[in-house]
Amino acid sequence: MIRAEAADIPDDSALRTPDRLRRRASRLLSQLTMRSDRLITEGLARTDARKWHYAVLASLEEYGPGSQAELSRRSGIYRSDMVGVLNELTGRHLVERAPDPGDRRRNIITISARGRRHLHLLDKVLDELDDELLAPLSPAERDQFVRMLVRLLDHHTRTS
């Protein structure tokens, strides 16, 4: 009622999302992340993988074997969910799960040769997907964007 409707402007109110919504950083983030997640999930599915696979494999290659709880802490996956991820990874022979002789509570998870090869494949796939995700940005801008993301995330994990 307050807001006047100019008769000469075509009424696209049925389609257009309000500017306030389009500008909110928080909303932009969720929307973009939704797209990004779908992109990644679908891309990885094409090679029979899921993003948690990558997290675990990368952590194994980078820091060596570890217990499930360790992997959980490194990758941010809850240890209750880690069970399923490791079942999938052992099922694909990308990883080996063996009891720790020194501490019988633990399982020691080791990446296999095949797992290492798979990880490098996933690295390629993800490089391409990230490329697609950041397509509209120039290399310099991508760098900047990623650095900002790191700063923001670091800030909000420190102040948890």
Place this chain on the structure above:
Amino acid sequence: MIRAEAADIPDDSALRTPDRLRRRASRLLSQLTMRSDRLITEGLARTDARKWHYAVLASLEEYGPGSQAELSRRSGIYRSDMVGVLNELTGRHLVERAPDPGDRRRNIITISARGRRHLHLLDKVLDELDDELLAPLSPAERDQFVRMLVRLLDHHTRTS
């Protein structure tokens, strides 16, 4: 095995997440968005609101009354979920839902005076929350960041 362990560097492999993971734009986005969503959800909960409420109210103030399907298209909320959101909003008397005399399939949703006041409150709350979210960035950087987000999102919605 390939990767050497320098003996003088303390082994923080239990805590640290692999660098590969920390640099991936897609992962950074999901992680940050998770924080952001929590921030927003909790912040809005303090005033008994949810983010969908804001989307609907903003769309109503910006483009005037509309049918549920219209609101759905404007705000990106599925029309199946819109029902519940509007129930909550009418319950709080922020919005009125009346049958359209000209088309008996439709309901016409109108924002109330109280709804308008509530919207402006939410605007303030969200301004503060976005501020908190982007705290580590300078004003210029925030601007840049938001613009990049817009470009990225636009690109991925055009190419749907």
Place this chain on the structure above:
DNA sequence: CGAAAACGTTAGTGAAACTAACGTTGCTTG
């Protein structure tokens, strides 16, 4: 007139983040 589409609504799916509790094993400390 008859078919197709749009409307509001209900129900339900699938994935993800997260919590709780369990029995087992190890560590600490009185």
Place this chain on the structure above:
DNA sequence: CAAGCAACGTTAGTTTCACTAACGTTTTCG
């Protein structure tokens, strides 16, 4: 050394969210 607490792997369950399917009703279009 015994007792109590902590860490481990595992199972089960909750909640939330984006999304789909189907329905009866009403309108539009060929």
